Amino acid sequence: MSMRERFYALAGDALDEDVRVAVVSAEIGVGEIGPHPRHFNVGIREQLMIGVAAGLALEGMRPVAHSYTPFVVERPYEQVKLDLGHQDLGAVLVSTGASYDASTAGRTHQAPEDVAVMAALPGWTIHVPGHPDELGRLFRRALRSDDRVYVRMSQEENVARVDGDGIVVLRRGGEGAALVLAVGPALSETLLATADLDVAVAYTATPRPFDADGLRAVAGSDVVLVEPYLAGTSAGEVAAALVDRPTRIFSIGVPLGEFRHYGTPAEHRAAHGLDARGIRASLERFLRT
Amino acid sequence: MAIATLGYDDLPALLTRLTGDEKHDVSAVSTLDVLWVLHDRVLGPDDRFLLSKGHGPAAFYAVLAAKGLIPVDALDGFGSFNSMLGYHPDRTLVPAAGIGSGSLGHGLAIAVGAALAGRRVYCLVGDAELDEGSNWEAVQYAGRIGLERLAVVVVDNRSSTYGWPDGIHARFALEGWSAARCDGRDHDAIEQAFAASDGDRPHVVVAEVATKR
Numbered sequence: 001m002s003m004r005e006r007f008y009a010l011a012g013d014a015l016d017e018d019v020r021v022a023v024v025s026a027e028i029g030v031g032e033i034g035p036h037p038r039h040f041n042v043g044i045r046e047q048l049m050i051g052v053a054a055g056l057a058l059e060g061m062r063p064v065a066h067s068y069t070p071f072v073v074e075r076p077y078e079q080v081k082l083d084l085g086h087q088d089l090g091a092v093l094v095s096t097g098a099s100y101d102a103s104t105a106g107r108t109h110q111a112p113e114d115v116a117v118m119a120a121l122p123g124w125t126i127h128v129p130g131h132p133d134e135l136g137r138l139f140r141r142a143l144r145s146d147d148r149v150y151v152r153m154s155q156e157e158n159v160a161r162v163d164g165d166g167i168v169v170l171r172r173g174g175e176g177a178a179l180v181l182a183v184g185p186a187l188s189e190t191l192l193a194t195a196d197l198d199v200a201v202a203y204t205a206t207p208r209p210f211d212a213d214g215l216r217a218v219a220g221s222d223v224v225l226v227e228p229y230l231a232g233t234s235a236g237e238v239a240a241a242l243v244d245r246p247t248r249i250f251s252i253g254v255p256l257g258e259f260r261h262y263g264t265p266a267e268h269r270a271a272h273g274l275d276a277r278g279i280r281a282s283l284e285r286f287l288r289t
Numbered sequence: 290m291a292i293a294t295l296g297y298d299d300l301p302a303l304l305t306r307l308t309g310d311e312k313h314d315v316s317a318v319s320t321l322d323v324l325w326v327l328h329d330r331v332l333g334p335d336d337r338f339l340l341s342k343g344h345g346p347a348a349f350y351a352v353l354a355a356k357g358l359i360p361v362d363a364l365d366g367f368g369s370f371n372s373m374l375g376y377h378p379d380r381t382l383v384p385a386a387g388i389g390s391g392s393l394g395h396g397l398a399i400a401v402g403a404a405l406a407g408r409r410v411y412c413l414v415g416d417a418e419l420d421e422g423s424n425w426e427a428v429q430y431a432g433r434i435g436l437e438r439l440a441v442v443v444v445d446n447r448s449s450t451y452g453w454p455d456g457i458h459a460r461f462a463l464e465g466w467s468a469a470r471c472d473g474r475d476h477d478a479i480e481q482a483f484a485a486s487d488g489d490r491p492h493v494v495v496a497e498v499a500t501k502r
Contacts, residue, residue, distance in 0.1 A: 048430055
């Protein structure tokens with residue numbers, strides 16, 4: 001079961017089990033979640049979707065809003081900023097599509113900058129699960145709080161789930177070895193790329209709030225970020241966490257630019273240097289310098 | 290801090306405390322009478338009021354002060370660093386404000402959400418605010434689902450540059466709302482226009498006031 005299928009099942013269960021939960025849709029996922037008195041499909045009206053979520057939260061409910069990544073983050077960005085953030089109201093925003101899942105759909109349905117722009121707003125917890133099991137754990141936790149939580153689902157997923165919160169160390173390197181920190185579904189390719197390298201590998205599915213203490217516990221003088229979205233999205237967080245140490249930071253991710261190609265997600269991953277081969281090549285260049 | 294319950298005739302003095310202008314012309318405050326009637330005659334204790342048109346909130350603050358919802362003394366520091374009252378309201382500083390507003394076109398969608406949660410909600414928008422397309426997403430949806438717990442008042446001072454040919458009320462009616470028009474300075478007429486809701490769909494009151502220009 002994909003992350004998206006898991007989310008729809010969980011959202012339906014949550015509607016049945018918790019009277020505080022309401023789901024606000026804008027046509028995406030409506031059939032999969034199914035009808036329910038607290039499932040409100042507002043039509044293709046994403047600004048309204050976020051505003052309605054805020055109004056539900058104003059009355060003490062726990063709204064979940066869902067659409068493709070550009071349409072839950074970017075099109076209603078001011079509603080996210082003001083109707084939720086400025087009003088100090090909580091909601092769970094769940095996107096599907098990630099950076100380039102919709103590779104054949106073109107730029108309109110791709111949003112590699114989503115985490116960067118969400119991270120520019122105060123008070124948001126951002127989850128980037130790398131496996132459907134992680135999605136389930138993080139989504140259920142988000143429902144129990146009143147926080148502002150953004151959950152970024154992806155068609156790409158890792159071979160196995162990772163348990164634990166914050167930064168989880170998966171492999172330790174030798175003395176002075178670089179730390180490679182993979183985010184969400186970038187992990188499996190990162191593990192392949194580093195299998196025979198003397199580096200430490202760590203993982204997080206929650207880039208915000210950034211686990212600065214966790215990073216400090218494992219980082220050496222070289223830190224490499226492998227992010228499945230805009231390259232360098234968390235570079236500032238890494239720099240701030242290690243401000244008292246001489247550190248080199250290198251970011252691998254989706255480059256900034258208009259990428260005018262269709263094709264498959266795998267082709268996009270490779271073109272952005274986010275497959276194992278690309279990650280390996282970037283790492284070797286960095287470690288040589 | 291003085292908490293008072295004052296009357297409509299006290300509003301000019303309260304506005305003067307906000308603006309420092311002794312010659313303040315009450316009639317120039319387009320929303321004043323609608324806000325007064327809402328808070329004096331229409332809103333019930335469990336109802337929610339959302340001021341979507343947060344621009345020029347002096348009339349709103351004066352009404353809140355008159356009704357004892359904010360301290361009268363708070364009016365004196367309007368817009369200063371430590372004031373709870375800014376040029377656009379912030380609901381975390383002024384809970385009675387319902388929502389923080391200032392960016393146009395947000396309140397109506399939030400009102401729809403609160404109404405879906407079961408609350409009786411009143412939302413004030415301006416005629417020029419309706420230029421923002423986000424309002425029409427809310428108007429269309431509320432009309433289609435017959436969201437009877439939602440009432441909107443449009444204070445129409447003809448400030449929208451391109452206007453609304455055939456009238457704002459007609460556009461809401463087309464989307465399935467019950468609609469009433471009234472003189473936005475006539476308190477009895479405003480009250481009656483709110484009461485004209487047919488009760489099984491959202492209701493709009495278009496309160497017409499003197500043209501801004």
